[in-house]
Amino acid sequence: MRKSSFGLKVLAAGTAAMTVLAMAACGGDDKPAQSADGELSGELSVWGWGNGMKELAEAFEEANPGVTVEYAAQSNASDAAMKLTNAIAAGKGAPDVCMLEDAMVSQFAVQEGIIELDQFGAQDYADDFVAGPWGKLQVNGKAYGMPLDSAPEVLYYNKAVFDKAGVTEAPTTWDEYYEAAKKIRELGEDYYITNNAGFQPFTAQAWQAGGHMWTVDGENLTIDMTKSEGMQRYIDFTQKLIDEDLINVRINAWSDDWNRSLNDGTLASLTIGAWMATNLKSSAPEQSGNWRVAPLPKWTDGGENGSEDGGSSFTITAQAKDTTLAWAFVEFATHGEGAQVLTDEGGQFPSLKSILNSDEFINADDEYFGDQKINQVLVEAANQDITQFQYLPYTQYATTIYPDYTGPAYMGKVRLEDALQDYGEALAEYGEQQGYTVTLK
Amino acid sequence: MAGNLGTQAVASGSAVRVNKHKPDWRGWKFMWPFAVVFVLVFIIPIFYAIYISFFEKRMVGGTVFVGIDNYIRLFGDDQFWASCGRVALFTVVQVPIMLFLSAVMALCIDSMKLHGAKFFRISTFLPYGVPAVVSTMIWGFMYGSKYGLVGSLNDLLGTNIDVLSPDVLLASIGNIVTWEFVGYNMLIFYSSLSTIPHSLYEAASIDGASEWQIVKSIKIPELKGSLAITVIFSIIGSFQLFNEPNILQNMVPGNAITTYYTPNMYAYNLSFSGNQSNYAAAMAIVMAVITMAIAYAVQLNSMKEQMK
């Protein structure tokens, strides 16, 4: 390597200034936090995404004057996960604290890329968070992440369009939803009750229907995409919507066309996580005053309507230099003052009961939603006792390939049941390659 | 300028010759900086990729040596071969169209028969300066059959054209790639045309040659030389198709762009979503061999002769 490093030096000769810049960027302060008089100090690197993170970092620095937080904004959840995967493979380069989507936590826990938080006393806080997000962060009975936002699945709908179609009440069961879908479709060419949703709405709705697509028991996985009664219920219902052209299959979630059709009203509702309120305001400004929120429709009258879609958490990586400092930050952000900062500045839908259930939060009304007190609905959904939800230890892969299989089903080329069965087979094959023992039903 | 890309066979005789039996190392004085960086950026990673392609990293059980299992799996992987077939089709159709357009534009601009030739040269070349992220985004907006330009056309004409439907999707991607690279190839062709001495045209027209004869017997043979390099770079580019389908993915209805739409996308998703960089490495090696074999079969041979 002698020659090559010499070569690099020669290349750098004309660019001495660059070198200085580069050094400044990577030569971080490696001193451990000094806990002399109990005060934290040192440098903490944090990755995250979304609004309010910068303010959170500033608030933490203010509370702990000796600490500098190096916050690096990632594009989104999958970007953060990809870069963390790389850093784990390289054995260096990971931040101290990393924000992850809840679904990704078990995957990184299994790979030992992040550390369990019970050693810092995370379990003491278990009852302070709503059950849904908290449950998703437990791997083999231990907490590996602390919940940031919570994501109860709800029904956002455009009341103006619903009214125009003659649907005066938000559907409370899926049968009513189906009837509403038909009426909205009658409005014309481009009007649909919803669009071809992605992986997370699928898991949320199928789970709510009672379908447990996968069961994780240590190194044993059971995958059942089509056989259980719950999955059959979900598949039959969705297939009916597809067959009768009641779902807009031409628009993908999160595309520009999606935003546009939310904005012009042709996409009349979404079953999606509570956090969608913030997104709606920026992507559908023209529908201000028209959108409302309702609980997720149920499969049976009086049945369960709780389900989760998304949600994110803070984790501490195995490469963290000073875990005490890292935990202090995570605690601050999720359970301390920081949680309020994120709610106020970032518009996050909190998972901390003390904020969720505060009068101020519950009674906030919102002009965008026609002065509906949307948090009442959202908080009620969040407080539902959700059957413990499980993710596969390779959710990232499952999410990525999901559209490969279901896309053709939505386009009417194959039956949804066959598509999901193939999807299950692909997941089982992958699981076996990864060393799991998989039972495919 | 970009040089006499075609007629290089002559130059070799003039290069420095010292003692035939004693190797002349002086060239390395100039070659080594490129070589060192190249080794760092390409050669070491390639050897590392070959090395890791014999292993498998499992979530349960860690990394194990699996010999050539990854390669065996690859040969039975339908998704991989489907993606190879797709880029092969893309290459066979898109590359000739793009190079034909480039050559025609180069001939037109070089003919000095255009009003404002400079304008045409710059406008053809301009798209090359647009990052793939931006150009795919713009074309994607225009392609939209509801909100895009195609949608507006449909409204106007009462038609129901959808350029993003699975049947024509590949052609729509081909259009984006063509738009991006037609100017680049045009410039290479144009440069080689402009190295033709004007006295040659004068001599030809004194001999009574028509314009078309001059094009056919002087200009087109000159283009053949630069064709070799444009074909090789275009084939490599097509086989590595990634940016355009990847960025377009979310704009296309019905998830027609799968995670294994092209070999490069497949390798990317295996590496970065599927935690299978070992299998992806095996795939990269096989793809490289396929690409090289095709590039070699098509052009490398003729180019090598010119390089002597």
Next chain:
Amino acid sequence: MTSATNHRLAMQELKAQEKAARKAERERQRRVARDEAAERRRAAKSGFANVANPRRSTLMTILCSIFAIYCLFPFVYLLINATKSQADFTSTFGLWFGGEFNLWDNIVTVFTYQDGIFGRWFLNTILYVVVGAGGATLLAIMGGYALAKFRFPGRKAVFAVIIGSISVPGTALAVPQFLLFAQLGLTNTPWSMIIPSLISPFGLYLMWIFSEQAVPTELLEAARVDGAGEFRTFFQVSLPLLAPGIVTTSLFTIVATWNNYFLPLIMLKDADWYPLTIGLNQWKDQANTAGGTAIQNLVITGSLITIIPLVIAFLLLQKYWQSGLAAGAVKE
């Protein structure tokens, strides 16, 4: 006969001679003019022979104009949409202006959004172009010169090795590249953007070809006979001759670096080191997540600002391609 008469006669004779000479000259000029006219007619017929006075073709111009519209059309789209607010962007027709003219607002917002990080990305990109593309051009010049003018061991393998290496799909190679750079401690530093930019296979090829034709070997021999070292010969004799080729090679390396996308996407984690392409991509993606805000108006305006410097560079360098071309043509 007086000398005066003689003188007068001589004068008349002289004048007559002069007149005859002028006449002859006029005739000669007329003949030349005729020849030239004939030459022009012939040239006009052949189309190519007379550089100074070619015959323009309207039909060909029209056909090429159609192609030019195809090439320029997306730019028009970008320009129009850069004038729209986010609300107008999602609600108005793509090929016409929105309700309000928002271009200046958008530009200001692009440069102030997220504490003005766009400006930082812009400066980063310029840094990467100066060091990365500059370095790539230098390496290509030296390498191309070596390949053209020396017969060194391993020379024949160079091109085959390069073609072979760039045939490996970049996305699969990204993991090994990332791991190597991580071991060298270069990830998340400007070097992870600059070092891969230093390799321009096409630039090397261009300089190889160009060196062969532009630098006469006799000139090198002469310099060596004078006792100049290889580097002095290179800098003093060869480099000036290579100038036109260098401009073209820089053009390609600048574009490649300016638009570099994939590798830095993986190497860089800190937005402070992003180049424009990755920054724009982050803005584009930021709406695609819970709690994100759609800022397509900024993405569009940012894209426009990103390509403007390259457009300007193309226009400025055009003059030099021209001179480079002339140099190539003169050489025959």
